Amino acid sequence: MDPITFSIIRHRLFRIIDEAVITLKHVSGSAITNEGHDLMVSLYRADGSLLMGGVGFLHHLTSAAEACQSIIRRFKGDINEGDVYLLNDPYTAALHTSDIYLVAPIHHQGDLVAWSACFVHVYDIGATNPGGFSPDSPDIFTEGFSSPGIRLVEKGELRHDMLDTLLNMVRSPEMVALDIRSMIACNNVAKDRMHRLIDKYGHETVDEACSTLIDQSESLLRDRLRELPNGSWQSRQYLNVKDDVFRVVLTMTKQDDELVFDFTGSSEQAQYAINCTKWASLGGLFAPLFPLLCYDITWNEGVIKPITMIAPEGSIVNCIRPAPVSVATVGAIQSVNNAACATIGKMLEASKTYAKEATAVWHANHFAVFKFGRNQHGGEAIGIFTETFAGAGGARTFADGVDVGGEVPNPISRMANVESVEAGFPIRYLFRRRMIDSGGAGKYRGGAGMEFGVVPHDSPDGGIHYVVSGKGDDFPMSDGLGGGYPGAPNGYVWVHNNEVDGDESNVDSKFAQTLDELPGEQEAVTWGVFPLMGEDALYIRWNGGGGYGDPLERDPQAVLDDCLAGVVSFDSARRIYGVAFTDENNAVDARDTEALRNELYAARLNREAAE
Amino acid sequence: MTQRVSEYLEIDDGHTKCRKCGHDLGASKDNWKNGAICREGPMDGAGGAPYRSADFVLLRLFICPGCGLQLGTETAVKDDPYLEDIMGES
Numbered sequence: 001m002d003p004i005t006f007s008i009i010r011h012r013l014f015r016i017i018d019e020a021v022i023t024l025k026h027v028s029g030s031a032i033t034n035e036g037h038d039l040m041v042s043l044y045r046a047d048g049s050l051l052m053g054g055v056g057f058l059h060h061l062t063s064a065a066e067a068c069q070s071i072i073r074r075f076k077g078d079i080n081e082g083d084v085y086l087l088n089d090p091y092t093a094a095l096h097t098s099d100i101y102l103v104a105p106i107h108h109q110g111d112l113v114a115w116s117a118c119f120v121h122v123y124d125i126g127a128t129n130p131g132g133f134s135p136d137s138p139d140i141f142t143e144g145f146s147s148p149g150i151r152l153v154e155k156g157e158l159r160h161d162m163l164d165t166l167l168n169m170v171r172s173p174e175m176v177a178l179d180i181r182s183m184i185a186c187n188n189v190a191k192d193r194m195h196r197l198i199d200k201y202g203h204e205t206v207d208e209a210c211s212t213l214i215d216q217s218e219s220l221l222r223d224r225l226r227e228l229p230n231g232s233w234q235s236r237q238y239l240n241v242k243d244d245v246f247r248v249v250l251t252m253t254k255q256d257d258e259l260v261f262d263f264t265g266s267s268e269q270a271q272y273a274i275n276c277t278k279w280a281s282l283g284g285l286f287a288p289l290f291p292l293l294c295y296d297i298t299w300n301e302g303v304i305k306p307i308t309m310i311a312p313e314g315s316i317v318n319c320i321r322p323a324p325v326s327v328a329t330v331g332a333i334q335s336v337n338n339a340a341c342a343t344i345g346k347m348l349e350a351s352k353t354y355a356k357e358a359t360a361v362w363h364a365n366h367f368a369v370f371k372f373g374r375n376q377h378g379g380e381a382i383g384i385f386t387e388t389f390a391g392a393g394g395a396r397t398f399a400d401g402v403d404v405g406g407e408v409p410n411p412i413s414r415m416a417n418v419e420s421v422e423a424g425f426p427i428r429y430l431f432r433r434r435m436i437d438s439g440g441a442g443k444y445r446g447g448a449g450m451e452f453g454v455v456p457h458d459s460p461d462g463g464i465h466y467v468v469s470g471k472g473d474d475f476p477m478s479d480g481l482g483g484g485y486p487g488a489p490n491g492y493v494w495v496h497n498n499e500v501d502g503d504e505s506n507v508d509s510k511f512a513q514t515l516d517e518l519p520g521e522q523e524a525v526t527w528g529v530f531p532l533m534g535e536d537a538l539y540i541r542w543n544g545g546g547g548y549g550d551p552l553e554r555d556p557q558a559v560l561d562d563c564l565a566g567v568v569s570f571d572s573a574r575r576i577y578g579v580a581f582t583d584e585n586n587a588v589d590a591r592d593t594e595a596l597r598n599e600l601y602a603a604r605l606n607r608e609a610a611e
Numbered sequence: 612m613t614q615r616v617s618e619y620l621e622i623d624d625g626h627t628k629c630r631k632c633g634h635d636l637g638a639s640k641d642n643w644k645n646g647a648i649c650r651e652g653p654m655d656g657a658g659g660a661p662y663r664s665a666d667f668v669l670l671r672l673f674i675c676p677g678c679g680l681q682l683g684t685e686t687a688v689k690d691d692p693y694l695e696d697i698m699g700e701s
Contacts, residue, residue, distance in 0.1 A: 229614060229615075229698055229699070230698070230699035231696070231697055231698040231699045232695070232696070232697050232699070233696045234694040234695050234696060235694065236685075236686075236687075236691070236694060238668075238686065238688065245667075245688060247691075251695075255699070346617070346696055349617050349618070350614075350615055350616050350617065350698060351615070352615050355615070355618070397618065435661060436659070436660070436661075437658060437659025437660055437661055437662075438659075438661050440658065441658055441659075473664075474664050474665045474667075474668050475664065475668055475686060476654065476658075476662065476664070476668075476670075476686050477686075479684075479685075479686065480684045482617045482618050482619060482682075482683070483619060483673075483680070483681040483682050483683055483684060484684065485657070485658045485670075485684055486658070486670075486684065486686055488658060488659065488661035488662050489654075489661070489662065489663070489664055491661065491663065541661060549618060549619075550619070550680055550681040550682075551681070552681070568659075569659055569660065571659070572658070572659040576658065576659070600679075601678070601679035602679065604648065604650065604672075604674045604679040604681070605648070605674070605676065605679045
């Protein structure tokens with residue numbers, strides 16, 4: 001077709017999604033949506049296959065395609081103009097129950113021509129624990145409202161009986177209603193803009209452009225794969241809950257123009273809600289694949305065709321109903337993200353042409369800490385610490401990772417301002433800053449994560465509670481690349497201070513600037529519900545990105561700059577990077593640095609340093 | 612003709628070698644890590660203060676026996692096998 005028209009239509013499709021995302025953010029009242037950007041909007045073809053993947057959490061792009069196809073199968077012959085369908089069952093297509101899909105058919109002159117789909121992590125879904133991540137749920141039955149597909153809007157009319165049934169099963173129904181309405185509005189905008197596009201260019205032309213776009217993406221990815229070396233690369237991600245350790249093991253094999261992701265060897269499904277279903281694993285591996293291999297290729301069905309996934313049934317990456325999955329997005333799905341990022345990074349690094357595109361693993365351990373309770377305004381408040389979306393960049397083959405630089409699976413993730421959080425929750429931040437020594441050491445350093453501490457403040461009930469889940473705090477998960485260290489592990493600390501009396505009580509904690517300045521007993525918390533009451537404090541730090549290359553090859557001046565910026569300690573500078581400084585710690589001592597590095601090389605080889 | 616494996620490794624004449632010193636780490640069809648020195652120790656403090664992990668979490672550093680270059684790293688639980696990266700025919 002005419003290349004100019006093709007290009008215009010392609011860019012219009014991008015813009016349709018952008019506009020729909022803006023709508024979602026503006027209508028939803030949830031910080032997780034409009035501050036953290038835990039959302040996704042994409043367009044699908046009439047058969048439900050991916051047409052144009054949007055931004056947000058990318059592991060939803062393929063799952064929402066399955067959601068569309070599931071709705072097509074379930075409502076065959078009865079899909080009408082103006083309908084909107086809701087689906088959030090993880091064993092049908094969704095990732096976990098709190099990530100609700102709303103999918104809407106787009107008709108033109110009576111014919112079904114496309115679908116729009118979106119999700120947000122709704123304010124609550126009625127699981128055992130508030131907020132959707134439910135560590136106390138032993139099975140899917142206790143993870144809240146779950147539907148394999150219902151018609152929420154029929155021919156343009158909201159079915160209040162359906163919506164009210166959902167709202168009757170969740171906490172803070174007014175906020176969940178806003179989330180649902182934001183998704184309806186989002187789909188309406190997508191549909192309206194698609195209508196305008198088709199009205200302008202005609203259905204046949206738009207359809208041809210869409211078909212060409214998919215063929216083009218497949219062709220471009222296959223060409224790229226042929227340029228990359230053949231081989232197989234492995235990655236292993238650990239998850240720990242309480243005293244149990246689980247593994248996601250990946251062998252990625254690239255042959256000619258195809259990639260196989262084989263998760264054989266991964267742990268059997270867990271009793272904890274860290275499992276994920278096969279749709280979630282598929283999305284999990286595509287989330288890093290889209291930006292790392294297809295950064296200049298349109299994300300659609302064409303990209304999916306050269307990829308095969310093997311996920312053993314009954315494993316942690318393909319669990320069997322009724323295994324619990326509410327923590328999946330920060331559990332096995334993120335482990336799949338990380339493992340795929342690591343293997344793709346190694347494959348890219350093996351290519352002279354593409355080595356500059358390789359990256360160590362970014363922010364690999366989300367901390368899903370949901371605070372809940374009555375707030376200073378008398379309302380019920382539930383919300384995640386959106387700091388988990390701030391992330392940390394993995395080091396590249398030519399540059400450091402970006403400090404607090406987000407994550408690969410969500411190109412638009414970010415965190416809320418401290419003031420926004422304090423306005424909605426009865427807590428006060430004591431400090432929030434980059435975490436020293438959190439970025440993996442290397443010739444290029446992994447981006448730093450952060451640390452923060454909070455205390456109750458102005459609460460009508462003396463404080464609130466919080467739900468902690470995820471993959472634990474024992475394992476570093478942001479793997480290094482090419483000899484770089486992994487980023488530091490997460491840490492969650494409940495500081496008990498209610499037992500301290502009199503002059504030793506928490507007066508100083510109101511001005512504490514570090515974890516160690518907080519008086520009281522420190523207890524690591526990784527799974528369950530805990531109080532932030534009275535004089536309690538909560539401290540969280542999150543992982544840095546993985547490093548790249550041997551730390552002894554890092555430019556000593558860059559190490560000094562990191563030390564002066566408070567991102568690397570002087571102890572690590574000497575011990576890991578082998579950099580010595582002048583007495584004032586304000587300049588590199590080149591001679592001592594050379595001697596120190598020779599010592600460290602020799603120690604690695606177990607012999608005396610050369611004179 | 613050599614095949615790049617990483618910035619520090621390449622395959623030359625069917626063998627994986629260190630690109631800095633040329634040390635032979637074994638046949639390219641085998642795991643090059645078996646030809647490297649593996650320094651395995653607790654993660655605790657390995658990378659600085661925030662690396663506070665349980666005793667069973669290990670950091671493996673794979674070192675070139677020829678020049679001491681750090682070729683690769685892995686996080687592992689004791690006795691878990693080395694990860695394998697094997698380049699094929701290209």
